[in-house]
Amino acid sequence: MQIIGEKIxxxxxxxxxxxxxxxxxxxxxxxxxxxxxxxxxxDVNAGTRPDLEPDxxxxxxxxxxxxxxxxLCLDSANPLALRAAxxxxxxxxxxxxxxxxxxxxxxxxxxxxxxxxxxxALALDEKKIPETSAKRLAIISQVMAxxxxxxxxxxxxxxxxxxxxxxxxxxSAEVAFETMRGIKAAFPGVHLTIGLSNISFGLPARxxxxxxxxxxxxxxxxxxxxxxxxxxxMRAAILATELVLGRDKHCLNYVRASRAGVFxxxx
Amino acid sequence: xxxxxxxxxxxxNEAEALKLANELLDGGTPPLDVLDAxxxxxxxxxxxxxAGDCFVPELILAGEMMSQxxxxxxxxxxxxxxxxxxxKVVFGTVEGDIHDIAKxxxxxxxxxxxxxxxxxxxxxxxxxFVDTVKATGATIxxxxxxxxxxxxxxxxxxxxxxxxxxxxxxMIGGGQVDENIREYTGADAYGKDAMAAVALAKQWAG
Numbered sequence: 001m002q003i004i005g006e007k008i009x010x011x012x013x014x015x016x017x018x019x020x021x022x023x024x025x026x027x028x029x030x031x032x033x034x035x036x037x038x039x040x041x042x043d044v045n046a047g048t049r050p051d052l053e054p055d056x057x058x059x060x061x062x063x064x065x066x067x068x069x070x071x072l073c074l075d076s077a078n079p080l081a082l083r084a085a086x087x088x089x090x091x092x093x094x095x096x097x098x099x100x101x102x103x104x105x106x107x108x109x110x111x112x113x114x115x116x117x118x119x120x121a122l123a124l125d126e127k128k129i130p131e132t133s134a135k136r137l138a139i140i141s142q143v144m145a146x147x148x149x150x151x152x153x154x155x156x157x158x159x160x161x162x163x164x165x166x167x168x169x170x171x172s173a174e175v176a177f178e179t180m181r182g183i184k185a186a187f188p189g190v191h192l193t194i195g196l197s198n199i200s201f202g203l204p205a206r207x208x209x210x211x212x213x214x215x216x217x218x219x220x221x222x223x224x225x226x227x228x229x230x231x232x233x234m235r236a237a238i239l240a241t242e243l244v245l246g247r248d249k250h251c252l253n254y255v256r257a258s259r260a261g262v263f264x265x266x267x
Numbered sequence: 268x269x270x271x272x273x274x275x276x277x278x279x280n281e282a283e284a285l286k287l288a289n290e291l292l293d294g295g296t297p298p299l300d301v302l303d304a305x306x307x308x309x310x311x312x313x314x315x316x317x318a319g320d321c322f323v324p325e326l327i328l329a330g331e332m333m334s335q336x337x338x339x340x341x342x343x344x345x346x347x348x349x350x351x352x353x354x355k356v357v358f359g360t361v362e363g364d365i366h367d368i369a370k371x372x373x374x375x376x377x378x379x380x381x382x383x384x385x386x387x388x389x390x391x392x393x394x395x396f397v398d399t400v401k402a403t404g405a406t407i408x409x410x411x412x413x414x415x416x417x418x419x420x421x422x423x424x425x426x427x428x429x430x431x432x433x434x435x436x437x438m439i440g441g442g443q444v445d446e447n448i449r450e451y452t453g454a455d456a457y458g459k460d461a462m463a464a465v466a467l468a469k470q471w472a473g
Contacts, residue, residue: 010443011413011442011443016443046415047415047442047443048415048443049418049447049448049451050415050418050419051451053415076415077414077415077416078415078416124365126390127390128365128389128390129365165368167322167323167327168323168324168327168368168371170324201323201368202323202324202368203323203324204322
């Protein structure tokens with residue numbers, strides 16, 4: 001399971017403030033803690049208005065990069081900001097994201113192809129997020145045709161079936177699972193990822209919903225997720241799920257995590 | 268009896284609420300009194316939501332109860348005896364953005380606070396806002412957007428409304444929208460949550 005650490009996101013109030021005030025210490029600390037907690041990538045989202053976003057994103061990258069040795073996941077739909085960011089990174093980044101929207105495919109996919117980036121592909125198009133898994137799969141098929149045509153190998157594509165909140169549609173998790181199984185059947189080489197916390201938007205006691213959803217999603221083929229790597233209970237749930245599903249040979253990851261104190265309540 | 272209806276709605280007892288509403292109407296309670304009870308119930312739900320004691324799925328269920336009770340009331344209303352509204356608000360998520368939950372919550376809160384809300388949905392192009400304001404005579408426009416991508420379409424919508432010479436006040440909100448973004452888009456005000464939107468609308472409807 002590859003974790004994309006979600007915390008450096010300018011749509012969160014405290015991070016927005018740190019970006020506006022150029023509070024490098026706050027950002028560095030978030031980066032280091034997420035990397036130490038086992039993130040494979042750090043998502044970086046400036047969340048600022050379009051004219052400021054390129055500069056803000058580059059500042060974030062230059063602040064984070066000297067502190068950690070994992071690659072970044074550049075989270076923007078703004079081609080100008082992405083281009084500036086790609087110029088500033090020192091490891092091949094992941095791009096978050098493309099989708100079935102023609103504008104995004106035309107402007108962002110070539111960047112991913114040219115720089116050898118991994119890319120997150122969302123199962124939505126310019127119309128909206130389809131309610132059925134069949135329609136989401138149709139969009140992913142269209143996006144995959146485009147990524148293949150652009151020369152991006154399937155294993156660099158991370159398909160996101162989209163987790164919509166259960167608060168407004170009680171079947172939204174089932175739709176996500178069906179979509180994941182459909183994508184894996186049609187494109188066995190791709191990865192599956194998901195922006196996790198949406199699933200529980202508008203609900204109380206969200207962590208239980210997030211954790212249970214993730215556990216079931218791993219069984220449906222999820223091998224990556226955008227989440228809070230500092231949530232120890234979530235990490236414990238992921239480790240246990242992978243063990244139960246037979247994906248942790250000799251139970252080594254689980255045992256090592258135990259020795260490292262991941263399950264230690266007092267830590 | 269109307270207190271029972273209020274309780275049934277606020278306790279989310281859908282079947283009970285509908286039964287009570289029908290009993291009240293059939294028993295001769297004036298339809299406007301039933302509507303008033305509904306509004307009181309929605310106010311309670313709105314307050315609980317703001318306080319974190321009530322959640323999105325309950326808002327949705329409350330909305331469904333409201334529309335069912337409204338349907339039941341319609342045949343009982345005399346001609347011209349309609350609900351008095353404070354004003355009309357044209358509302359939607361701007362072009363390029365498809366986030367709807369926060370928009371729906373604000374539309375809901377405006378509605379229960381006495382505004383007629385014309386909800387255009389998500390990914391709404393500027394022209395549709397302009398056309399709808401012209402068609403309805405609305406005096407307030409609410410633009411919602413979660414993504415940073417929404418700021419340019421917000422700006423374009425404010426400009427389109429101005430170019431069309433429409434006398435409307437525009438509020439924006441969602442995601443990281445703040446005073447800085449308000450200035451960027453040229454909107455009249457921004458609201459940080461649903462209650463702020465209601466306060467602005469009330470102020471503008473004056």
